Amino acid sequence: MFTLLIVIIVLALIFDYINGFHDAANSIATIVATKVLTPFQAVLWAAFFNFAAYFISRYWIGEFKIGNTIAKTVNVDFITLEVILAGLIAAITWNLLTWKLGIPSSSSHTLIGGFMGAALAHAFTIDGADLNTVVNYAKVIPIVLFIFCAPLIGMIVAYFLTILILNICRKANPARADRWFKRLQLVSSALFSLGHGANDAQKVMGIIGAAVIYYHTNIEVDPNYLKAEDPFKYFVSHWEWVPITSFLMIGLGTMSGGWKIVKTMGSKITKVTSLEGVAAETAGAITLYTSEHFGIPVSTTHTITGSIIGVGITKRVSAVRWGVTISLLWAWILTIPVSAIIAGLVYYLVTLF
Incomplete structure (x- = not known):
């Protein structure tokens, strides 16, 4: 069983890496589209702030609320190492498929869907299990x-922020204003990358935490976990390398790029200027920080897409390519149920061996 725990930890960190290059477009698409940075410079910039988010979560916020939420999305009575393994395999499969197709789906929701789907499959194998409590x-x-x-x-937020900026700068020299907004985009993309790192790296922490807590409360029983008021917080305090590694892996994944999705996010939804890039990234960052404050894991993909649409609407409704947006919406809706189905099938295959 200890070997299985190690396999889960390794797979979780691989998922974290994939999450980085799958979602890299979220924080760099607009800054690349406006030619503020080259693609290579942009991924380095984003990766640095993805990792720097660890220090904000650890020393400023003081806890990892989103990781705690993920670890508790499934009732502990239906969590096993096999359930977590199947959920991870499903999440990795869906992430790689959507990356290959260039669809900016949510890494967060595929992980949650996989976790819940595998737990439900496990519940079906238990006589008399109440599926409503899974x-x-x-x-x-x-x-x-x-x-x-x-x-x-x-x-x-992006819509009103864009309107506000346009009104403040309506008398500014266009060329001078554009130079300033290109500089400001470095700040706004850094803010969004911090939010991306803080939000997404913690999700992997939650999965690893669930596996470690299960191992120490059911297999190699550690009384410290049994008596801890919050086992996840106890886990984080004694497995400090997990949050550090989780933030590092997402940063390394971001450095690997994800150019197909950059193209979708940076140009296919709507054309963006530096001013609009600042508004979109700032609005996205505000949304991510707000959700993190309440411990709600959200999709950075969904967030920045909504922000880009918001700046597009300020020009005219037709400036947004709604056909592309509707296709993305279908991918968002399908992510959790499809991931859950894949995880359920994987769980049955895993338990055969």
């Missing part, structure tokens, strides 16, 4: 609501 709805319902709320908040 999912911790107090944690999951806010996550599901924010599938729709996060892009909507990003869109609204």
Whole structure:
């Protein structure tokens, strides 16, 4: 069983790396589209701030709320190492498939969907199990609501922020203003990358935490976990290398790029200027920081897409390519159920051996 725990930790960190290059476009698409930085410079910039987010979460916020939420999305009675393994395999499969197709789906939601799907499959194998108690709805319902709320908040904030900036700068020299906004885009993209790192790296921490807690409460029993008021916080305090490695891996993944999705995010939804890039990234960052404050894991992909749509609407509604947006929306809706189905199938295969 210890070997299986190690395999889960390794797979979780691989997922974290994939998450980085799958979601790299979120924080660099607009800065590349406006030619403020080259693609290589942009991924280095984003990767640095992805990792720097660890220090903000650890020493400024003082806890990893999102990781704690992820670890508790499934009732502990239905968590096993096999469940976590199947969920991770499903999440990695869906992430690689959507990356290959250039679809900016949510790494967050595929991980949650995989975790819940595998747990439900496990519950079906238990005689008399109450399937209604498998999912911790107090944690999951806010996550599901924010599938729709996060892009909507990003869109609204970006819209009004763009209008505000345009009114403030209406008498500015266009060439001079553009130079300033190119510089400001470095700041706004850094803010969004910090939010991306803080939000997404913690999700992997939550999965690893669930596996470690299960191992120490059911297999190699550690009384410290049994008596801890919050086992996840106890886990983080004694496995300090996990959060550091999680933030490092997402940064390394970001450095690997993800250029197909950059193209979708940076130009296919709507054309953006440096001013609009600043507004979109700032709006996205505000949304991510707000959700992190409440411990709600959201999709950085959904958030920045909504923000880009928001700046596009300020020009005219037709400036947004709604056909592309509707295709993305279908991918968002399907991510959790498809990941859950894949995870359920993987769970049955895993338990055969």
